[in-house]
Amino acid sequence: MSHEFYSILGVEPSATPEEIKKAYRKKAMEHHPDRHQGDKGKEADFKKINEAYATLSDEQKKAHYDRFWTSETMWQWGFGGQGFGAEFNMGDIFETFFNGGGGFGGSASGGRRREVGEDLELELDITFEESYRGVKKEIAFTKKVICSDCKGSGAKSKDSVATCPxxxxxxxxxxxxxxxxxxxxxxxxxxxxxxxxxVIRDACSGCKGKKYVSQKRTRTIDVPAGIDDEMTIKLRDEGHEGIDGSGDLFVHFRVPNEFENLTRDEHHLVCTIKFDPVEFVLGTKREIDIPILGKREIDVKPGTDPNSQLVFRHEGFPNISTKAGPRGNLIVLIALEIPKKLTRKERELYEAIAKEKKLDTYDSKGFFGKLFE
Ligand SMILES: [Zn+2]
Ligand SMILES: [Zn+2]
Incomplete structure (x- = not known):
């Protein structure tokens, strides 16, 4: 005879606050007086459920209860035989959950369980370029729809429906x-x-009494520009159908990148272009071909540092999360490419510079000699 409050809510004494809250909601729903008008027994149950929750949801009261397996109020109405305290308002706790209650969609729903269709999920690959420009894509999927033969009753005809025994x-x-x-x-x-x-005596032949049938669907979706790898679009009510409404369809995007020198950094488009050390030192202008965007004139000023960035404003991805504000930028990353092999002439010229600047370097045979000590 301990831990009664827990058994009223149908949870273990080790239950977490979340589990207790969940159990309470469920029990309170089942026993709410709105659903059992005039049923005094139900009303009493509902009070007990609320009382149990009032104690178990309060850290201090719960600690006290766990230690002594009792609460002041429990003595009053549990063992004192005085019934429920008149001051106890069963609506109080309940309303904190349901914003004032107002029932559960009216008593017309009775005890019937709500049947909302499940969500559907699918993965969709788009190219890097499609993610930049946006694209229309046709998706195909199979979903549960309400059987048109029986309109979701599962019965062959009106006569094949009987009262549940x-x-x-x-x-x-x-x-x-x-x-x-x-x-x-x-x-x-x-x-x-x-x-x-x-209950159904003769099942609908269309759905074998399951109320639903599987159906292949295709749909064209507008993939907005700016969709990134691992982003998801939710298409409301496009999931499996249910008697009380449809689930949603979640499309998860994958954007494999087919370009070697083009990447995405948030909503910026980053293109890496390699330049020779001489170009960094002396400066250059070059027309480069940027994948997706085409030709751009790149001006590398004399004395540019490796990994400097040239920014072309608002040529990146649209800012999809806010759907407002400017696009990101196109960033051209000026990367340094060191020549690994030199022609004899090049070698002579580099060595001439080394000599001029009095720099100790390896010679052409891989020998390091300190020439300028
Ligand atoms: Zn029944
Ligand atoms: Zn059917």
Whole structure:
């Protein structure tokens, strides 16, 4: 006879605050008086659930309860026989979750479980250039749709639907549960009919009674310019269909890069161009061919440092996360390429410079001699 509050919520004493909160929400939903109008037993259960949660969701009260397996209020109404304190407002905690409540989509939904379709996910490869320019892509996928033969009832005809024998059409069944307060009755959604109160005698031949059929779909999607590798687009309501609404379709993008010297850095486009050391020293102008964008005139001023950047404003990717503001830039990275092999003439000229600057260097035979000590 310990840890009753935990069994009321149906959690272990080791449950985390998140698990307790989740369990409470579920129990409170099941027992909310809105769903069981005039049922005094239900109302009492609901109070107990709230009371248990009031203690277990409060760090201090929970610590006290864990230690002594009791709370002040529990003595009052649990063992003192005074019933529930009149000051206890069962709406209080509940409203903190549901913003004032207002029921669960009305009592018309009864005990039927909501059936919202599952989300769909697929991967889509686009090229680096397509990610820069944007592209229309056709995607093909298979999704669950509501069977058109039975309109989602799963039954062959109206006559093949019967009242559920387990719940007598109520959609709810009562279960007897042992708690601190004695045996309590709880109403839960009927397993046999899923809370609909109806069972099917003759299944629809179109869907074999499953209510849904698989269907191949194609769709053209507008992939906006600026989509990066590992980004995802959500297409609302394009997922599997459900009686109560469709899931969403998530398209995950992969952007393999086919270019060697072109990369993406956030929303900048970075093109690496290699230059000879002499070009760095003396400066040069060169027309280069930038993949995707075409020709650009590159002006490398005399005395440029390796890995300097030339910036062409607003020629990069659109800023897709904010969908506003300027595009990123095209950045041309001036990279240094050191010649690994020299012609004899080149070697002579380099050595002449070394001599002129009194620099100790290796000679052509790989010998290092200190010439200028
Ligand atoms: Zn039933
Ligand atoms: Zn069907």
């Amino acid at each position: 387990d719940c007598g059409g109520a959609g709810k069944v009562r279960r007897r549960v042992q708690t601190l307060f004695g045996v309590m009755e709880q109403a839960t959604s009927c397993d046999r009919c899923g809370g609909t109160g109806k």
